[in-house]
Amino acid sequence: MKNQLLKRRLGRTNLQVTELGFGAMDTPQVPEGKDALLSAINLGVNFIDTARIYDGSEFLIGQILPSFNRDDLIIASKTINRTRDGAQHDVDRSLSLMNLNRIDLYQLDDVAMEDWDLILQENGALEGLKIAKYRGLINHIGISSHDLSLIDIAIESKLFDTVMIEYSAFYSETYNLTKKAYQNDIGVIAMRPLGGSGRMTSLRTVMERNSLSDNITPSNLLEFVLSNSNIAVSIVGTRYPDRVKSNVETVLHYKHLNNSEKEKCKQAAGKLFELL
Ligand SMILES: NC(=O)c1ccc[n+]([C@@H]2O[C@H](COP(=O)([O-])OP(=O)(O)OC[C@H]3O[C@@H](n4cnc5c(N)ncnc54)[C@H](OP(=O)(O)O)[C@@H]3O)[C@@H](O)[C@H]2O)c1
Structure with missing residues (x-):
């Protein structure tokens, strides 16, 4: 067993990130959220x-x-804004809300195909983030998307230091994209590593329905994602301190799943998906 979380290099940012990251999307929803983050x-x-x-x-x-x-x-944050001024305004809001004078990574959030030209054009959001970087307010620029073709284009463009991609036993179609990004020295961040919150495959739903099985446990799901070495950091969404502790335990103890173990996990996830 390791006595501390291992770190992986986040592509060309050269940042050393722990294999387990903290997804803070839903954390403020419950009073325990603050303790979970602490x-x-x-x-x-x-x-x-x-x-x-x-x-x-x-x-x-x-x-x-x-x-x-x-x-x-x-610290990584994101903007949904597509314009130069809007993106800069969002950086300023993030800095002021988090009481920071710089943010390590700022990402263009949930970019769809129809947004691509908007973010790249003169006065587009990428220009805004480049200005924020020039002003020393952010250190690196990333992108996040649910559109696999768009992610491919973003990787090829080499414009971004990181890419946030959905990847889990429920959704492993993105494996080749994680590999391509890694090979291009773009840092890969895995979102929704346990199947996503607030959706059919959410562990909340799975557990409410008592559908956990030997191959579908929070640990197995996390091990599945950790076993993809193209990924630098898996940002598990967490609201409760006990879940944080158990995820940290998993990461301290895990070993990479072999191909047959990965396949079992994927098959179990696929069956569960049909059931739900
Ligand atoms: N850029 C984008 O478009 C985008 C979209 C979605 C998400 N994200 C990022 O990805 C992060 C993670 O996504 P996500 O929260 O949707 O999905 P996720 O990390 O796959 O799953 C989170 C769910 O797993 C549960 N969970 C975590 N650890 C557990 C454990 N040990 N035992 C049982 N249940 C456990 C959480 O429950 P509780 O909350 O009840 O603890 C929550 O319901 C977000 O916080 C956000 O930072 C980005």
Whole structure:
């Protein structure tokens, strides 16, 4: 067993990120959220993902950051804005809500195919983030998308330091994209690694229906994603401290799944998907 979380290099950002990251999208929804975030950092998680549109998330992060050494943490936020001025405004709002003077990674959030020209054009959001970088407000620029063709184009463009891609036992179609990004030295961040919250495959739903099986447990699902070495960090959405602890335990103890174990996990996830 390791005694601390291992780190992986986040592509050309050269940032060393813990294999387990903290997805702070839903965290502010419950009173325990603050303790969940505190316990993640205390247990060594160094990557926190938030976004302008995650209600209360940046504010919550801003409340706890003063308790820690800023340089030990890597903070990532995102903008849904597609214009130069809008993206810059969002960077300013993120900085002020989190009480920071710089953000390690700022991402263009949920980019669809029809957004591509908008973000790249003169006065588009990418220009806004480049200006923010030039002004020293953000260090790196990333992109997140649910459209696989768009992710492919973004990787080929080499315009982004990181790419956030959905990847899990429920949704492993993106494996080749994680590989392509890795090969291009673009940092890969896995979103929805346990199947996503608030959806059919959500562990909340699976557990409510008592559908956990030997191959579908929170640990197995996490091990499945950790076993993809193209991925630098898996940002598990967490709201409760006990879940943070159990995920950290998993990451400290896991070994890479072999192909047959991965296949079993995928098949079980596929069956569960049909059942749900
Ligand atoms: N860019 C984008 O478009 C986008 C979209 C979606 C998500 N994201 C990012 O990805 C992060 C993760 O996504 P996500 O939260 O949707 O999905 P996820 O991480 O796959 O799943 C989170 C769900 O798993 C549950 N969970 C976590 N650890 C558990 C454990 N040990 N035992 C049982 N249940 C456990 C959580 O439950 P509880 O909450 O009840 O603890 C929550 O329901 C988000 O926070 C966000 O940062 C980005």
